[in-house]
Amino acid sequence: MFSKACEYGIRASIYIALKSLEGTRVSLKEIAEKIDSPVAFTAKVLQQLSKNDIVESIKGSSGGFEISKNNISQIKLSQIVYAIDGNNVYEGCGLGLKRCNAKEPCPVHNRFVQIRAELKNMLESTTLYDMTMGLEQELTYLRR
Amino acid sequence: MFSKACEYGIRASIYIALKSLEGTRVSLKEIAEKIDSPVAFTAKVLQQLSKNDIVESIKGSSGGFEISKNNISQIKLSQIVYAIDGNNVYEGCGLGLKRCNAKEPCPVHNRFVQIRAELKNMLESTTLYDMTMGLEQELTYLRR
DNA sequence: ATAAATTAGGACAATTTTGTCCGATTTAAT
DNA sequence: ATTAAATCGGACAAAATTGTCCTAATTTAT
Numbered sequence: 001m002f003s004k005a006c007e008y009g010i011r012a013s014i015y016i017a018l019k020s021l022e023g024t025r026v027s028l029k030e031i032a033e034k035i036d037s038p039v040a041f042t043a044k045v046l047q048q049l050s051k052n053d054i055v056e057s058i059k060g061s062s063g064g065f066e067i068s069k070n071n072i073s074q075i076k077l078s079q080i081v082y083a084i085d086g087n088n089v090y091e092g093c094g095l096g097l098k099r100c101n102a103k104e105p106c107p108v109h110n111r112f113v114q115i116r117a118e119l120k121n122m123l124e125s126t127t128l129y130d131m132t133m134g135l136e137q138e139l140t141y142l143r144r
Numbered sequence: 145m146f147s148k149a150c151e152y153g154i155r156a157s158i159y160i161a162l163k164s165l166e167g168t169r170v171s172l173k174e175i176a177e178k179i180d181s182p183v184a185f186t187a188k189v190l191q192q193l194s195k196n197d198i199v200e201s202i203k204g205s206s207g208g209f210e211i212s213k214n215n216i217s218q219i220k221l222s223q224i225v226y227a228i229d230g231n232n233v234y235e236g237c238g239l240g241l242k243r244c245n246a247k248e249p250c251p252v253h254n255r256f257v258q259i260r261a262e263l264k265n266m267l268e269s270t271t272l273y274d275m276t277m278g279l280e281q282e283l284t285y286l287r288r
Numbered sequence: 289a290t291a292a293a294t295t296a297g298g299a300c301a302a303t304t305t306t307g308t309c310c311g312a313t314t315t316a317a318t
Numbered sequence: 319a320t321t322a323a324a325t326c327g328g329a330c331a332a333a334a335t336t337g338t339c340c341t342a343a344t345t346t347a348t
Contacts, residue, residue: 001145004306007240014251027324041307047326060315061323077252096151099288107158107275107284108221115263122255131251140251144243148336171294185337191296204345205293 006084009045009054010131011035011142013080016055016065017072017128018135025064036143045084052083067128077131078123090120150228153189153198154275155179155286157224160199160209161216161272162279169208180287189228196227211272221275222267234264 002010012031019026028046032039046065050057054075055065067075081089093100094112102109134140146154156175163170172190176183190209194201198219199209211219225233237244238256246253278284 001236001238002240004240007238010252011239029324038307040309043325044307044327050325057325058315059313059325061321062316063314063324065325092145094145094151095155095286096146096148097285097288100285104288105284106288107278107286108154108270109284111266111270115259115266118262119259122259126252126255134251140249140253141241141244142239142250144241144248144250173294182337184339187295188297188337194295201295202345203295203343205291206346207294207344209295 001089002081003085005041005045005048006081008035008037008042009049009084010077010080011037012042012046012065013049013054013067013075013128014131014135015142017067018132020066020072021069021132025058025062025066027064031065034142048084049080052079054080054083071128072132073127073129075128076124077126077128078120080128081123089123090116145233146225147229149185149189149192150225152179152181152186153193153228154221154224155181156186156190156209157193157198157211157219157272158275158279159286161211162276164210164216165213165276169202169206169210171208175209178286192228193224196223198224198227215272216276217271217273219272220268221270221272222264224272225267233267234260 012035015031015034016026028043029039031037031046032042035042046055046057049055050065054071055067057063057065093106094108095106097106100106100109135142156179159175159178160170172187173183175181175190176186179186190199190201193199194209198215199211201207201209237250238252239250241250244250244253279286
């Protein structure tokens with residue numbers, strides 16, 4: 001569904017949001033540990049997220065990553081996905097045709113648009129805040 | 145969603161089904177042309193489909209590929225996907241966790257299982273025959 | 289038997305994705 | 319000022335996916 005980069009990006013964002021809600025900034029090293037991802041690769045992903053204003057990066061000693069409380073409740077899962085994977089998830093024919101739309105559909109176009117619409121709806125209605133719920137009480141996990 | 149190999153595989157299967165319904169066997173070359181795919185790569189995919197009894201391959205002069213009428217109405221899109229991409233589409237956590245289930249879910253597990261269930265349902269209820277409908281009258285296309 | 293047309297399959301090549309390494313830069317603390 | 323702790327960013331490396339090429343094997347027609 002998503003690229004590895006995107007998976008790491010989502011998990012990282014959720015962890016940063018969680019800690020930001022607690023008022024603490026987190027380092028790359030800590031993030032990679034808590035979401036079980038390769039450190040250097042995660043760094044690249046976080047750069048990408050930083051450039052897209054999903055996370056805020058603070059350089060220097062005592063630096064790290066954080067997300068403002070306001071953004072935690074505003075940022076949608078769809079934005080994180082878009083920042084890393086672009087619109088591959090939404091657009092793009094299920095059978096790989098370059099042109100595929102209602103007028104000139106592939107044989108599964110209509111079946112796919114339905115599924116995709118629901119996926120889109122889900123991604124656009126899920127906030128970072130939503131995804132932090134349950135982590136504290138270990139009802140959900142970021143590494144397994 | 146699917147790998148390139150899988151996309152070619154689905155399109156190839158649909159084309160073979162279409163021609164088999166007309167009673168004609170088709171060659172690799174013709175398939176690749178009609179679905180606009182790289183010939184040699186498509187050959188590999190068809191080998192895979194043949195091994196999984198999705199298509200029947202006949203060697204030698206006047207050989208080619210075909211699918212029995214019975215199979216055309218029996219084979220589900222899900223089987224083609226499974227033959228090439230395995231169960232990546234169904235299983236596998238949306239955030240890439242190795243273990244992720246109702247008991248130990250990732251933060252988006254519940255949201256994803258819903259989407260995935262509908263996708264699964266769609267793939268399992270769409271037959272090869274269903275996907276050939278519309279091709280003759282150019283209501284749908286296999287290359288664009 | 290021979291030739292022609294076809295799929296099978298192994299080896300290789302190119303591209304994309306994933307991952308690593310290291311020096312540069314920035315910031316805070318001493 | 320110096321040092322330590324952190325991100326940034328470029329270059330490189332490994333792995334996976336996608337794609338190509340060539341020979342072998344099979345079948346039909348002559």
